[in-house]
Amino acid sequence: MNLISFMGAIELGLIYGLIALAVFLSFRILDFPDLTIDGSFPLGAAVCATMIVSGCNPVLATVIAFFAGGMAGLVTAFLNLRFKILNLLASILTMIALYSINLRIMGRPNVPIITEETILTSFEGQGLPGYYLKPIIAAIIVFIVAIIVARFLNSDYGLAMRSTGANQKMARAQGIDTNKTTYIGMALSNALVGLAGALFAQMNGFADITIGTGTIVIGLAALIAGEAIFSTRGMLMAVLACIFGSIVYRIAIGLALNADSIGLEPSDLNLVTALLVTIALILPGAKNPLKKLMKRGH
Amino acid sequence: MINVQDLRITFGKNTPNENKALQGVNLSVAEGEFVTVIGSNGAGKSTFMNCLTGELIADSGAITIDGKDVSRWKAARRSSLVSRVFQDPLAGTCEALTIEENLSLAHSRGQKRGFGLAINNTKRELFRERLSRLRLGLEDRLADKMGLLSGGQRQAVSLIMATLQPTKCLLLDEHTAALDPRMQAFVLELTNDIVKETGITTLMITHSMGQALQFGTRTVMLHEGQVVLDVSGEERSSMTIHDLVDMFGRVRGEELDSDSLLLG
Ligand SMILES: Nc1ncnc2c1ncn2[C@@H]1O[C@H](COP(=O)(O)OP(=O)(O)OP(=O)(O)O)[C@@H](O)[C@H]1O
Numbered sequence A: 001m002n003l004i005s006f007m008g009a010i011e012l013g014l015i016y017g018l019i020a021l022a023v024f025l026s027f028r029i030l031d032f033p034d035l036t037i038d039g040s041f042p043l044g045a046a047v048c049a050t051m052i053v054s055g056c057n058p059v060l061a062t063v064i065a066f067f068a069g070g071m072a073g074l075v076t077a078f079l080n081l082r083f084k085i086l087n088l089l090a091s092i093l094t095m096i097a098l099y100s101i102n103l104r105i106m107g108r109p110n111v112p113i114i115t116e117e118t119i120l121t122s123f124e125g126q127g128l129p130g131y132y133l134k135p136i137i138a139a140i141i142v143f144i145v146a147i148i149v150a151r152f153l154n155s156d157y158g159l160a161m162r163s164t165g166a167n168q169k170m171a172r173a174q175g176i177d178t179n180k181t182t183y184i185g186m187a188l189s190n191a192l193v194g195l196a197g198a199l200f201a202q203m204n205g206f207a208d209i210t211i212g213t214g215t216i217v218i219g220l221a222a223l224i225a226g227e228a229i230f231s232t233r234g235m236l237m238a239v240l241a242c243i244f245g246s247i248v249y250r251i252a253i254g255l256a257l258n259a260d261s262i263g264l265e266p267s268d269l270n271l272v273t274a275l276l277v278t279i280a281l282i283l284p285g286a287k288n289p290l291k292k293l294m295k296r297g298h
Numbered sequence B: 001m002i003n004v005q006d007l008r009i010t011f012g013k014n015t016p017n018e019n020k021a022l023q024g025v026n027l028s029v030a031e032g033e034f035v036t037v038i039g040s041n042g043a044g045k046s047t048f049m050n051c052l053t054g055e056l057i058a059d060s061g062a063i064t065i066d067g068k069d070v071s072r073w074k075a076a077r078r079s080s081l082v083s084r085v086f087q088d089p090l091a092g093t094c095e096a097l098t099i100e101e102n103l104s105l106a107h108s109r110g111q112k113r114g115f116g117l118a119i120n121n122t123k124r125e126l127f128r129e130r131l132s133r134l135r136l137g138l139e140d141r142l143a144d145k146m147g148l149l150s151g152g153q154r155q156a157v158s159l160i161m162a163t164l165q166p167t168k169c170l171l172l173d174e175h176t177a178a179l180d181p182r183m184q185a186f187v188l189e190l191t192n193d194i195v196k197e198t199g200i201t202t203l204m205i206t207h208s209m210g211q212a213l214q215f216g217t218r219t220v221m222l223h224e225g226q227v228v229l230d231v232s233g234e235e236r237s238s239m240t241i242h243d244l245v246d247m248f249g250r251v252r253g254e255e256l257d258s259d260s261l262l263l264g
């Protein structure tokens, strides 16, 4: 693994750290298994890239992508809360619908923005090579977001949201409108994914309809890695564990792909991730966000 | 304080399992009264309480609490007027959260929940002071997960939580049923002390005829979704457990196996 691919792994790890954080919010905090993420990640990229191509300010485009992701989360929550559609199924419906919507937004399967102005543009040309600049910008954005999310979870409202996922009946008895906290939590979770999509598009110079496939599993893998390696006592630690778990996961994958003796291709990534998550799920004593889901399946 | 008129609810309407759980409950509870509620399994006691808290919305009838018609209010909105302790120690507290976080949730009941820190030193001081009256040493374990506590300890904390914010009435649904006799006595004494101190209007469901007479100022019996017995004052204070069991039998018009009611 050379320096450039190492920095690339860190950059990608940071961006997917937002997704691990989103998975943490939905699966852990709200106890809402949400697959919308596979659709809201390309949604964020599509919205951001399309707006940038049409001449919009890249910061504004990134903010709009954040809110677009949030809307997707609201739709899933609405299907579940209003019509009592099983949470997992509700999220699959939104995800499928988003595939068509993303194509509509982009007008074609791929929108290149490599020559356009992005949030990186104003920092370029100051002597710092791109492979340093991108992870630095990503780190600044991701850590600011992570700290805000941690602070939110430690607030009165954040605590209300945490009790919603942990014990809904008790939450209601304490005067918490559990529907509202679920809406807000799902919106926040998918907004983070939309933001990740926007960052991904700008760092890589394109938006593509296929980038969403398997996002949820990568997010889960990062979350599981983070919780296995780092102490998660307290909200700030739990949130940072998501980000660092994602970085560690990316570096590990990078090392595996680089080791010629194993003979892995980049296209094997999804298989490797699925295997890792499966192993984490069946390991006895492992605490993981899908445990409950698995029990329900029996 | 609490006024209930002709409350009715039917589960599984128009199905083979149709169950008329409440068939016209009428009850008026004055401010500061401590009512014990008895009745056999399936009499509708929990259902009645769930209707008061808003966990269930009745099919018909009216509920007024503190002069406000709350019949159509959802549970969250009613929480500023009523607080409750569940029968299941696991239900009333969040095991995944710490003791102080649980108390903080209760501390914000009926208040606007904003973005201020859920835990700060002022709140910690208050929580410590409230917990210390339990003499269970919990005041030194604020950062421990609730799940580490025993059922009895959790019920005791639930009681503290229920009365952390001023509230109009306290609803207790067999809140000592899952505890061992020693812890049961402890939680009952605590309940009695808190109710006396705060003068809060209280409804307590129990299966023990002894507790029903020993605690409170009035005893009500539910049967097949109706109030069938209501004693208070002189009549109640001169009553023995056997009198109560006999009365229950007369009301139901059938001979009862009094032993089964005396147990527990
Ligand atoms: N959610 C529900 N759906 C269907 N039926 C219900 C529901 N809740 C209660 N019931 C039925 O309503 C009747 C009254 O139940 P309830 O729980 O109020 O009794 P209870 O007096 O509290 O009994 P116990 O002393 O056993 O706790 C029972 O026949 C019960 O099966």
Ligand SMILES: [Mg+2]
Pocket (backbone or CB within 6 Å): B045, B046, B047
């Ligand atoms: Mg009951």
